[in-house]
Amino acid sequence: MPLAPLDVGMDHTRRDALVGSALALSVATAGCLDFAAGDGPQGPEGTPATLTCEDDAFVRLGQPFEASIARTLVETDETALELSSEGTTETYGQSLRLVLRNTGDAPAPTRGELAYSLQRETGEGWLDVRGSTTGEAVELPRSEGSIDTSSAYSWDLTLTESGIADAVDDLELAVCPPLGPGTYRFVYWGLVGAPPIGAEFELVG
Incomplete structure (x- = not known):
């Protein structure tokens, strides 16, 4: 069944909301991607003398x-x-x-x-x-x-x-x-x- 036409003002408001949501999602996603891109290996490099853990329960x-x-x-x-x-x-x-x-x-x-x-x-x-x-x-x-x-x-x-x-x-x-x-x-x-x-x-x- 075809949908009834929306009021122009309502359509404008909804379109603005969608654009704003998309922009916010884009910014959040970009932040996650930037974080992931810089989240490389943080442990000792090369051939360490041994492997040491600061957690006493490990x-x-x-x-x-x-x-x-x-x-x-x-x-x-x-x-x-x-x-x-x-x-x-x-x-x-x-x-x-x-x-x-x-x-x-x-x-x-x-x-x-x-x-x-x-x-x-x-x-x-x-x-x-x-x-x-x-x-x-x-x-x-x-x-x-x-x-x-x-x-x-x-x-x-x-x-x-x-x-x-x-x-x-x-x-x-x-x-x-x-x-x-x-x-x-x-x-x-x-x-x-x-x-x-x-x-x-x-x-x-």
Whole structure:
């Protein structure tokens, strides 16, 4: 049904209100964009001596593996798996996308998709950037799983403090200190009967 024509004065008033609202939204959005554009990595740069957190309740995640890290490809007695990432340089605030594919002929048993570490290179070695905020040490959830042949696990991690911490449900995790430009690595240590497999990348602002 066609709408009745509006009074000219009312139409003028409504048009002014819409223009004013659009302008206010534009200004607010521009402010958010400006803030986001300057909100880069705030943590230590390069290769810090260690990772230090000022929060006394923060307990850093340990390294749940001792074996050397396989790069890109790992073989078990039964099958083979390949870890791929989009690049070796990642920008703060963007997504880190990784895929672990079973390229062999048999299923690969795993400890679940959350059995990974996200570490930074320091003078003390590789340290996980995440930790518990409860004052007590915690372990990442493990579950019995499997990557079937021609199948894969995939991760899409937002490279911010909250994005990394929130990727694990049911655990109160945080990233401390904040991420800074430097060398990091993703390590999946959940392959049963196989060494951990990892991919390094440089984080930039």
